[in-house]
Amino acid sequence: MKSTLGIKHNWRNSPEEWLDEKRKHDGAEGLWRIHNGLYDLSDFISRHPGGKFWLQATEGMDVTEAFESHHISLKPDKLLPKYFVRKATTPRNSPFTFLEDGFYRTFKRKVRKVLVNVPVESAMKTNVMVDGMFAGAILVGVLAAIHGTFILAIVAGLILGVCTVAAHSYYHRKDNFRMYYNDIALLPSRSWRIIHVLSHHGYTNSVADLQSYGFDPFVQVYPCQKSTIYKALSILTPLTWPTFIPLIYFSRFNNWKTFVKNFTTVDLLPLVLPILFCVVSKQSVSTKLLIWAVMIAVSSFWFMMVGLVTNHINPDIFVDGDKPRSPHKVDWGTYQLDAVGDKTGVVNTHFLGLISFGDHGLHHLLPTLDHGAFQHLYPVFWETLKEFNLFLRVMRKRDMWVGYFDQLRRETPNPNPPNLATYGVNL
Numbered sequence: 001m002k003s004t005l006g007i008k009h010n011w012r013n014s015p016e017e018w019l020d021e022k023r024k025h026d027g028a029e030g031l032w033r034i035h036n037g038l039y040d041l042s043d044f045i046s047r048h049p050g051g052k053f054w055l056q057a058t059e060g061m062d063v064t065e066a067f068e069s070h071h072i073s074l075k076p077d078k079l080l081p082k083y084f085v086r087k088a089t090t091p092r093n094s095p096f097t098f099l100e101d102g103f104y105r106t107f108k109r110k111v112r113k114v115l116v117n118v119p120v121e122s123a124m125k126t127n128v129m130v131d132g133m134f135a136g137a138i139l140v141g142v143l144a145a146i147h148g149t150f151i152l153a154i155v156a157g158l159i160l161g162v163c164t165v166a167a168h169s170y171y172h173r174k175d176n177f178r179m180y181y182n183d184i185a186l187l188p189s190r191s192w193r194i195i196h197v198l199s200h201h202g203y204t205n206s207v208a209d210l211q212s213y214g215f216d217p218f219v220q221v222y223p224c225q226k227s228t229i230y231k232a233l234s235i236l237t238p239l240t241w242p243t244f245i246p247l248i249y250f251s252r253f254n255n256w257k258t259f260v261k262n263f264t265t266v267d268l269l270p271l272v273l274p275i276l277f278c279v280v281s282k283q284s285v286s287t288k289l290l291i292w293a294v295m296i297a298v299s300s301f302w303f304m305m306v307g308l309v310t311n312h313i314n315p316d317i318f319v320d321g322d323k324p325r326s327p328h329k330v331d332w333g334t335y336q337l338d339a340v341g342d343k344t345g346v347v348n349t350h351f352l353g354l355i356s357f358g359d360h361g362l363h364h365l366l367p368t369l370d371h372g373a374f375q376h377l378y379p380v381f382w383e384t385l386k387e388f389n390l391f392l393r394v395m396r397k398r399d400m401w402v403g404y405f406d407q408l409r410r411e412t413p414n415p416n417p418p419n420l421a422t423y424g425v426n427l
């Protein structure tokens with residue numbers, strides 16, 4: 001599909017192929033590109049305070065969006081000139097700008113000031129909630145395995161699903177043990193840091209968003225020709241959600257060589273639950289494995305339902321193919337507001353927002369931040385939105401659900417640029 005944002009990217013389904021595809025178009029000449037500068041960060045990889053992964057995985061590509069959105073302090077900007085090699089010779093393969101007086105950088109300047117006074121207790125609260133959910137899922141799962149009770153497996157799967165949504169935000173930060181909770185639930189941190197962090201957060205709803213196109217043919221989000229059968233059956237796609245997480249997980253083995261090349265002990269974490277169930281339970285091996293499969297399927301259903309339906313897929317939310325604000329130049333933060341929907345009831349809440357991808361606008365703008373910090377940031381958020389005559393799109397959950405299925409059937413691109421005033425909140 002041709003990008004109306006002007007981004008070149010062919011749909012490549014595995015995370016590693018996504019990286020390779022991006023390397024082809026970014027003009028980074030084997031180095032790291034940030035805006036129009038090329039940098040050699042080889043010596044910095046092992047010293048990067050955010051962990052090795054980010055720079056190791058992105059060698060040879062443009063990392064402007066990830067660099068800008070994953071740092072709030074100015075320390076990285078100050079360090080960068082040390083690694084400058086030369087100017088890039090081709091234009092960036094991205095329409096996104098980060099101008100000093102644009103919405104995004106203006107907002108981040110204000111955020112820096114507020115963050116100084118955010119109490120550390122709010123992050124600690126989040127950690128306790130996520131740890132509690134994880135422990136609860138394991139405990140109920142173990143009980144299900146011991147007694148061979150499938151109702152308990154479903155409950156364990158639901159708690160695990162809620163936990164994976166909450167724990168997903170740990171992927172965005174420096175390496176930390178909580179991001180591995182999701183590895184145990186079959187959401188490998190390496191793959192999801194590519195699918196979700198680098199691809200989806202950097203290029204939300206565009207043709208370069210692997211999270212948007214990766215579920216095709218089941219979830220067809222872009223406005224283009226769709227078969228009559230698909231349009232008729234799209235209402236049934238939720239039936240496929242329990243399989244998505246296992247399918248993504250097992251698809252890693254399609255490219256055995258790449259899997260072996262990137263293998264680390266973290267890749268053994270998905271075995272934790274089946275091994276634990278085998279150790280603690282005297283039920284037959286097939287019952288224990290079935291309990292585990294039910295738990296993962298329910299967790300997959302929950303993660304997909306909350307992740308797919310309720311934030312990005314809706315005719316009122318911009319998706320590549322629609323008319324953008326401007327095809328060649330749009331502030332990255334403004335674009336995020338165009339491509340994100342928030343939900344009533346989970347804006348400016350801590351626990352509910354955490355478990356349901358709530359406060360989604362703020363999460364997209366400041367992905368490394370703990371959910372508990374958001375309540376302190378809303379005042380400057382509203383203030384900056386007003387300053388730029390922008391709005392946060394907040395939709396009723398019912399409209400999100402109806403819109404999700406409308407979007408799966410939608411073939412006609414929206415001819416008007418995004419209008420945040422519809423559903424928009426700007427207090």
Ligand code: HEM
Nearest residue numbers: 049050054063066067070073075076079080172173174368
């Ligand atoms: C793909 C590009 C990059 C990504 C995705 C990335 C990601 C991150 C993340 C996730 C953190 C931890 C943030 C947190 O947990 O609060 C971090 C910290 C940091 N990164 Fe990067 N980084 C990238 C490139 C760079 C580059 C090129 C530099 C500088 C040459 C750099 C310098 C730093 C510094 C100094 C910190 C600590 C920030 C602080 O203490 O305020 N990063 N980075």
